[in-house]
Amino acid sequence: MSSLKEEIHYFLDRLRGRQSARRSSEFYALRDVTFSVPVGSVCGIIGRNGSGKTTLLKVLTSITEPDEGEARLRGRVGSLLEVGAGFHPELDGIENIYLNGAILGMSRSEITSKLDSIIEFADVGAVMETPVKRYSSGMYVRLAFAIAAYLEPDILLVDEVLAVGDADFQRKSLAKMKDAAGEGRTVLFVSHNMAMVRQLCDIAIFLEEGCVKQIGPSSAVIDRYLLASTPQSVQVQRTETDAVWGELRVVEPSNETVCPHLKFGGDYDFVLRLGAKQPFKRGVAQVRILDQEGVLISSLESLAEGVDQFDISEVVEVVFSIRSLGLLPGTYLAGYSLYAWGEEEARLSAEACLSFEVIPATVNDAYWPYLREHGIVRLAHSANLRYPLLSPQLSDPAGLASRPEGLPPVE
């Protein structure tokens, strides 16, 4: 958006042969992006904010024209950058179904034939004759999504729209997207929700600064993205404030070598090295282990494990020793915090300063290794078999033999 004033300045500058500042503010939101998506696959588009994901969708949907290059889309294209685009608050449910359907590219007769299914899917009750401005936000979104769900294009371009609605509705819309793929439709899906992308997508595209960083099977691309978004800090990635600094690394206890790949069931030390530029009193340290979606799995606590508040005069290392690592294979993130005793706010904190991979291994010389499908952590346990002799208690599953006193015995 330029104002007339700017434009006149720009024009005058050009007349004087001066290089205008305007050109330098222009940039390519997407550059050299080449990929193809097989028919019938669900493709996730991931990347940080500003990496060009939404611009890519806007180019594919013709909302904005590319300066160079071209895209070929085979079949009818439907886009869902927003649910309920063009809904008018004053119009009733039916009128808005027609309007929004037509905006999305359906013909009137097509909408008429799908009208009953849409109303049923939306499940908003007997309010179809009421202006949508009187709908609750949940009803509004359900109606809007129902229209989109029956768009039935060959290619569906979806932006983060599934993040709306309650959990139940999200499940329903996810199922609908999966159905779409099952019916041979191709879906391109922009999301920040890695769990959703992993669940829904066969392939994924990782965009960074307008370029394709990686394209391939979704789980591999997601791992790469998560790795890229957390600096491999094992050696020297230092977090510091004016007063303190910290470094976290994972080492093998025997030889202190840093290891990016940890074996399930192995022994490792999380070493948090803390330094003070001015003497630091009564420190409490915490290391947090998160899964790839950022969900906290466990925190390692100095205080709870019996390390008293410590002072840092120069450098101190807090060693959290893990014996028989219980994290199941997968990629994890770790971060840490340093508190001064009694304070709520951390003096030094790194959200996720290092990521590490846990690789499968067996425990107790078992034949089967633990894998990610078994959960996130293995609780310390053992398994044994025993062959008990049948006792009266065990042959009495209903517990009748141990009836409370006072009740007549049952024959």
Place this chain on the structure above:
Amino acid sequence: MTGSLKRVTIVRRRSGWFDLDLRRAWGHRDLLFLFALRDIKVRHKQTLLGPGWLVLQPLVWTAVFTATVSGVAGVSTANQPAPLFYLSGLIAWSYFSQVIHATSQVFIENEHIFSKVYFPRIIVPLSSLISNAVALLIQFLVVLAFLIAFQWLGKADGLSWRIVAFPMVVLHLAAFSLAIGLLLGASTAKYRDLAFMTPFLIQVSMFVTPVLYPFSAIPEQFRGLASFANPLTAIVEESRWCLLGESMLTPGQLLASLFTTSVALGCGALLYQRVERTVMDTI
């Protein structure tokens, strides 16, 4: 579905400097009518008089003009009863002003839709032509009622065969309104400053068009120039010719007006489709 997979959409920078993609717009014709229907339905929702406003507005203006311009200032109404004279001009002018008003804001007011869904953007201005044509039709019926009433009173010639030409007048009017609307809409999207100019322009158009005074009051040697520079001049006169019978408009002046209308429409469409390609990046 395998059949539809043969259709390939190619997204690329449009090569020509003029590419309105009317074929794709035709594919969205249902949307065109649904937008028009929405505008008609929504315009008078939750108002007391509802569509009565469509009738009331020109009637009030007519009463005011009859009392002041004709009554006080004594401006000629070309030997016609003053109410008929003003009404027949006003309905054309108010169509023009309504369309301009709606279309000049098209990219700004529809940003939330345009930034999320693609359909040929020309659909929206076209739909406002249709929805306002419905308003025009209602006002036209009011004029007819007045016409018949004055005929009954013996103060006017009344209806004539010329009335069948009125749809042609509406076409000319719609074409010119669209032309100016597209020019303003495209420019306003790029330079918001122009948004302040639109209401001003609408007011000016009332005075430079023979709505308040007869076409015949323009000196004869300037009538051609007036029709050329402001096609609305001829359009209002066409409307009076259809409804009231008499007109000083010559075929040459009509052609001059049609010529300017076509050129403006071409320029408007050109500018509009240039702007629609990338405006969503900057708005």
